[in-house]
Amino acid sequence: MKRKCDHCDRPATVHLTEIAHGKKIEKHLCEACAAKEGVPIQPPISQLLEDFVAQAQQAQQAQTRQFGELACPHCGISFLEFRQSGLLGCAYDYEVFQEPLTPLLQRAQEGGSQHVGKLPRRAGGDQQRQNELLQLRAALKEAVLQEQYERAAQLRDRIKELEHA
Amino acid sequence: MKLIDLTSRAGEWLRGGGPMQEVVISSRVRLARNLAGYPFLSRCSSVQRKEIAERIRDALLAADVAADLFYVDVEAASRLDRQLLVERHLISRQHAETTGARGVGISGSETVAVMVNEEDHLRIQVLRSGLELADSYGEIDRIDDALERRLDFAFSPRFGYLTACPTNVGTGVRLSVMLHLPALRMTGEIEKVFRAARDMRLAIRGLYGEGTEAHGDFYQVSNQTTLGRTEEAIITDFRDQIVPQIIEYEHQARRSLLANKLSAVDDRVFRALGILRSARLIGSEETMALLSHVRLGVNLGRIRDVQLQAVNELFLLAQPAHLQKIHGREMSADQRSAVRAEMLRRRLGGV
Numbered sequence: 001m002k003r004k005c006d007h008c009d010r011p012a013t014v015h016l017t018e019i020a021h022g023k024k025i026e027k028h029l030c031e032a033c034a035a036k037e038g039v040p041i042q043p044p045i046s047q048l049l050e051d052f053v054a055q056a057q058q059a060q061q062a063q064t065r066q067f068g069e070l071a072c073p074h075c076g077i078s079f080l081e082f083r084q085s086g087l088l089g090c091a092y093d094y095e096v097f098q099e100p101l102t103p104l105l106q107r108a109q110e111g112g113s114q115h116v117g118k119l120p121r122r123a124g125g126d127q128q129r130q131n132e133l134l135q136l137r138a139a140l141k142e143a144v145l146q147e148q149y150e151r152a153a154q155l156r157d158r159i160k161e162l163e164h165a
Numbered sequence: 166m167k168l169i170d171l172t173s174r175a176g177e178w179l180r181g182g183g184p185m186q187e188v189v190i191s192s193r194v195r196l197a198r199n200l201a202g203y204p205f206l207s208r209c210s211s212v213q214r215k216e217i218a219e220r221i222r223d224a225l226l227a228a229d230v231a232a233d234l235f236y237v238d239v240e241a242a243s244r245l246d247r248q249l250l251v252e253r254h255l256i257s258r259q260h261a262e263t264t265g266a267r268g269v270g271i272s273g274s275e276t277v278a279v280m281v282n283e284e285d286h287l288r289i290q291v292l293r294s295g296l297e298l299a300d301s302y303g304e305i306d307r308i309d310d311a312l313e314r315r316l317d318f319a320f321s322p323r324f325g326y327l328t329a330c331p332t333n334v335g336t337g338v339r340l341s342v343m344l345h346l347p348a349l350r351m352t353g354e355i356e357k358v359f360r361a362a363r364d365m366r367l368a369i370r371g372l373y374g375e376g377t378e379a380h381g382d383f384y385q386v387s388n389q390t391t392l393g394r395t396e397e398a399i400i401t402d403f404r405d406q407i408v409p410q411i412i413e414y415e416h417q418a419r420r421s422l423l424a425n426k427l428s429a430v431d432d433r434v435f436r437a438l439g440i441l442r443s444a445r446l447i448g449s450e451e452t453m454a455l456l457s458h459v460r461l462g463v464n465l466g467r468i469r470d471v472q473l474q475a476v477n478e479l480f481l482l483a484q485p486a487h488l489q490k491i492h493g494r495e496m497s498a499d500q501r502s503a504v505r506a507e508m509l510r511r512r513l514g515g516v
Contacts, residue, residue, distance in 0.1 A: 075208040087284070089208035091199065091319035091327040094334070101331065105324075105392060108332050110366060112393015115325030117336040118306075120313055130319065133202030141210050163202075 005030035067100040074134040183295015187464045190343040194301040197328045197337035198287040201317040205329040215266040224315040225270040230308045233273025248486035298404045335392030347382040347461040348418035381453030434462030442515030446502040
């Protein structure tokens, strides 16, 4: 059975051992009476840690709930799938998931979220062309799966055209 | 060049010269790159994967990125050949074990190894003996430029070079050094070093990278941050601050062992040498552990009749795939134990 508070009927949650005049005095108090006696109440460190971890998990879960369904129109990966595997599906994901990705990046990268290093000499063609290629290749993959060969041939031609543009 | 030709010598990075060689076995710089306009590998069809591998292979061979570069189709390679490449640190375990079209371009001196279709489309690596990070970066930067003339890399002005895992995004640069830290292990201070290293945002792994154990007191230390800093800043920090500090800890531990525990050190290194010179059956893990003690003994000047380079080579030649390649046949673990013991006795002047 749980011990009651020395002063009232509430369960005792604060346990003190005091040594006064060579005698050991044990006190068992509820939080309210402990506060009245001026005993500072600190949650145990394990509780603090648990709370901290729980909060971090909640924040992550909230983020995953909020953005989990968000999916890349080119490669089809959802934010939830990315969180599970740790791997992105295509370059465009960095744009699609920019909002939820940025805090993750900052945590992994000592706060950094802006590239300041080497620049490619010819910047990989412009962004728009890259994205269009991603889109066309996704469509081509789908067309082949659906056995739509005429459409696949058209897409292939368009990809070649863009690549040599 | 054929893969079998590699087995007759130690890889450049293990030859054992180079600055700080008593602690730093080798330095590695790698760049992660992906082709623009293709999905990352987890979202590629097998046809796309093959297309990517072919494009990169053609670019590698045409761009003349390194002397005597040859290309190994890792998908078509035997299990033994793949294992050989892992033992020589030319490909990762992941690259050896995964499936699908993939390969590796290797320079004649084995200082350049470009993995194709590992986690990213391209993982360019430069390996050197000893502490040689700045030179290695210079070389890798030139290779990157040469490839860029033929390939479009996925890049965004905001996030830099785009990679499958966001922990590599930005510069795509990962620096690592392979350190031999036997004295810190003996004095029990290695954990302290690990804690300090983690505070400095470093990753510490075993001999063969991610998810592997530290055999024979070898540790791979690498930087983690790839975004928001320049390549030069990342290298300068790592080379001038972080690595020298760890080397200094190891040197302190070695001095302390010599000053305070000389007979314990001598006992350990000469026992190790004694076993290696007389064993009839020995496994690769035990070999690594004993060679590590011998290497310490040679570096401390306690063992004088064995060359450092010979010890360095044995670390490689005693590995399972190497033994089998050298003998030209597949062998069971028991057979390898006998052949390994025989080689160690012969090379270390045993009985």
